[in-house]
Amino acid sequence: MKLMSLPTYQIIQLKNSSTEEIEKYLTPDMNLRNPVVFDLKQMRPEDQLEAVGIIQNFFYSQNIPHQFPYGVYLLSHLDKTVARLMIVSQSEELPSFFNTRKSKINMKESHLADKNKILQQDIMNSGLQKVEEDLQLFNQQHRDIFNLEKERKFYHQILKEIL
Amino acid sequence: MMKKNKSDREDLKGFEDFIEEPKSSSLENKKEVSFEHLTFLENDAKRLQRLKKIHRDKLPLMKKNSQHELLTEKQKSEISVLKEMLFQTFSQENSGIRQNLIQLFDVFR
Numbered sequence: 467m468k469l470m471s472l473p474t475y476q477i478i479q480l481k482n483s484s485t486e487e488i489e490k491y492l493t494p495d496m497n498l499r500n501p502v503v504f505d506l507k508q509m510r511p512e513d514q515l516e517a518v519g520i521i522q523n524f525f526y527s528q529n530i531p532h533q534f535p536y537g538v539y540l541l542s543h544l545d546k547t548v549a550r551l552m553i554v555s556q557s558e559e560l561p562s563f564f565n566t567r568k569s570k571i572n573m574k575e576s577h578l579a580d581k582n583k584i585l586q587q588d589i590m591n592s593g594l595q596k597v598e599e600d601l602q603l604f605n606q607q608h609r610d611i612f613n614l615e616k617e618r619k620f621y622h623q624i625l626k627e628i629l
Numbered sequence: 630m631m632k633k634n635k636s637d638r639e640d641l642k643g644f645e646d647f648i649e650e651p652k653s654s655s656l657e658n659k660k661e662v663s664f665e666h667l668t669f670l671e672n673d674a675k676r677l678q679r680l681k682k683i684h685r686d687k688l689p690l691m692k693k694n695s696q697h698e699l700l701t702e703k704q705k706s707e708i709s710v711l712k713e714m715l716f717q718t719f720s721q722e723n724s725g726i727r728q729n730l731i732q733l734f735d736v737f738r
Contacts, residue, residue, distance in 0.1 A: 472666060473673055534684075535677060563676075566669045578670045585677035592684045600688045607697040614704040621711035628718060628725065
């Protein structure tokens with residue numbers, strides 16, 4: 467029986483922005499078992515931008531979810547706003563939850579990891595494209611409410627001061 | 630027993646630097662790592678279950694019973710009332726803003 471591994475970060479060091487090089491690592495279920503980090507820091511900024519484009523295009527053109535069950539992160543010097551994927555400038559900015567010591571796991575842990583495997587698959591099969599759309603809508607609605615409340619408070623404050 | 634331990638420690642005062650603490654055995658370290666992995670996997674299971682619950686139950690429920698429209702309608706109507714009140718206040722003869730504007734324009738006369 468093959469022992470499972472822990473869902474810790476799988477770090478992929480990319481050295482150039484060629485499509486063939488990047489596509490080797492891109493599979494629809496790449497983030498099914500563990501979070502993935504593409505380390506682009508060794509590349510020139512313009513190559514980093516190109517690589518980000520290729521990776522983002524892979525997820526968005528085929529509607530492949532990049533946030534669930536585990537996230538896909540880009541380690542890059544680029545600004546966070548250049549892509550819809552999650553960009554971090556230092557590995558310390560990555561969620562610390564998945565930072566755990568890597569070593570072989572025993573039978574008991576392997577059984578637990580096996581159970582988690584069912585949950586991971588369950589999440590993957592729960593119509594993630596729809597989930598992502600719903601989450602975006604939900605985010606937008608909250609932003610609307612926040613902005614309107616900000617405006618309302620602003621007028622309220624002026625009235626309070628002049629009356 | 631406690632007294633003895635305390636007096637032992639007092640006897641060793643000043644010599645702490647020369648005394649090596651017994652190092653934990655590799656077996657203990659191994660157990661610690663293993664326990665860490667078990668906790669990590671349990672926490673990940675909880676995280677996955679919560680995600681599943683959000684995707685399956687909470688999101689559809691929130692979508693079905695969205696309060697967005699109701700809230701934004703209320704906010705918009707409150708904003709228009711406040712704006713109306715502000716314009717009425719500003720347009721009064723003796724309002725501060727009007728007086729300030731008069732003074733400002735008088736400078737350019």
